[in-house]
Amino acid sequence: MNVAAEAKEKDTRQRIVETAERLFRQLGFQKTTVADIARELGMSSANVYRFFGAKSEINEAVAQHLMGEVEQAAAGIAAEKKSASDRLRKLVHTIHKMNGERYIDNRKLHEIVAVALSDNWPIIVAHIGRMGAIFGKIIAEGVAKGEFQPCDVESAAKLVQTATIRYCHPRLMVECEDVPSPSLDEMVGFCLKALTK
Amino acid sequence: MNVAAEAKEKDTRQRIVETAERLFRQLGFQKTTVADIARELGMSSANVYRFFGAKSEINEAVAQHLMGEVEQAAAGIAAEKKSASDRLRKLVHTIHKMNGERYIDNRKLHEIVAVALSDNWPIIVAHIGRMGAIFGKIIAEGVAKGEFQPCDVESAAKLVQTATIRYCHPRLMVECEDVPSPSLDEMVGFCLKALTK
Structure with a gap:
């Protein structure tokens, strides 16, 4: 395949994912x-299947794209x-805000999260791992500058990620709406105390 | 109603809840x-309805009983x-273990949790509140003895409860099985650091 054909293939693939995401937001x-x-794109279903072997692959590509945007912001x-400290705080706020916009404000899009979680999609675990690495990067720099106490950075990253799960996990965010909870800032402050001790 | 009749009514009510719980464990x-x-108890459905206006009331009574046992242990x-510190650690371990036995080892019983969470049963929020009060009692005593730093006890209780949610929330326990996470002891240790600072 020449360069132009490859670019076109990539472009079509991307358009399928974008269209699917838009429809997921509208229809679920x-x-x-x-x-x-296929209809939205003015192409045949057979052509869509040239790019994605099954609907499930499109679902995963959309989820991957949604999570990729959060990873990029992070x-x-x-x-x-x-x-x-400021970066950790902003990081948790941003995840909370982006996931809120994606999956709480748009309950149709929440469907994909519910299924991804129930069916244990491996791309979710991979996403959590990549996000953990970003938490770890910030914590490692905090330790290097004496802002945080020396610690096992990878473990500390998972601790902060796990302690703040109520504010980042789309389904928990919905479930806990009626549960009196600490504010996100209080929780990050609590984690920062543990890191600076 | 005389005392004996009242005791009998209470007993029947309790037997209905116990039987329902057993069937929920077996059949979902x-x-x-x-x-x-009713059949298990050798009585008519009409008689069951004398005690519970609807199946949903039986469901709630079973959930209440299951949660009540955890509250009692706590x-x-x-x-x-x-x-x-030791009591907080033991508390989280016990919730984790009891919820694990109830809802993870027995996936049929997990059904009731899934529905209670999705449908936002108010008894869940009440249970979380009562558990929070128990966290608070321990923290208040830790502060009084100088083991923990002075703090807003109610808020600290909610922070520890929220930070350890991954180990206590039945659905999260299932969902996070494949997600590399800190151990429960690491998480409690992290919270204790924040409390002692």
Whole structure:
């Protein structure tokens, strides 16, 4: 395949994912069929299947794209010139906000999260791992600058990630709406205390 | 109603709940009907309905009983003559273990949790509140003895409860099975650091 053909293939693939995401937001992902996606793009279902072997692969590509955007924002925050504490706080706020916009404000899109979680999609575990690495990067820099106490950085990253799960996990965010909880800032402050001790 | 009749009523009510719980464990709570429960007890469905207006009331009574056992164990731990740190650690371990036995080892019983969470049963929020009060009791005593730093006890209780949710929330326990996480002891240790700082 020449370069132009490859670029076109990549472009088509991307357009399928974008269209699928839009339909998932409008109709919900269970109701959206490959035929719906193909129709929106003015192509045949057979052509969509040239790019994705099954609907489940499109679902995963959409989920991957949604999570990728959060990872990108997170990496941007980790690279900012701020104290590690401020970056950790901003990181948790950003995940909370982005997941809220994606999966809470749009309950249709929440469907994909519910199924991904129930069916244990491996891409979720991979996403949590990549996010953990970003938490770890910030914590390692905080330790290096004496802002945090020396610690096992990878373990500390998982601790902060796990302690703040109520504010980042889309389903918990919905479930806990009626449960009196500490504010996100209080929870990050609590974690920072443990890290600075 | 005289005392004996009242005692008998209470006893029948309790037997209905116990039988329902046993059937929920065997068949799952969605498949268990009021007729099944009545049959097991050798009574008519009409008689069951004298005690519970609807199946949903039986469901709630079973959930209440299951959660009540955890609350009782938790209160027992809070009353032990141990350091506040040791009691907090034991408390989280006990919730983890009891919920694990109830809802993870027995996936049929997990059904009731899934529905209670999705449908936002108010008794769950009340249970979380009572458990929070027990966390608070231990923390208050730790502060009084100088083991923990002075703090807003109610808020600290919610922080520890929320930070350890991954180890206590039945659905999260299932979901996170494949997610590399800190151990429960690491997480409690992290919380204790924040409390002692």
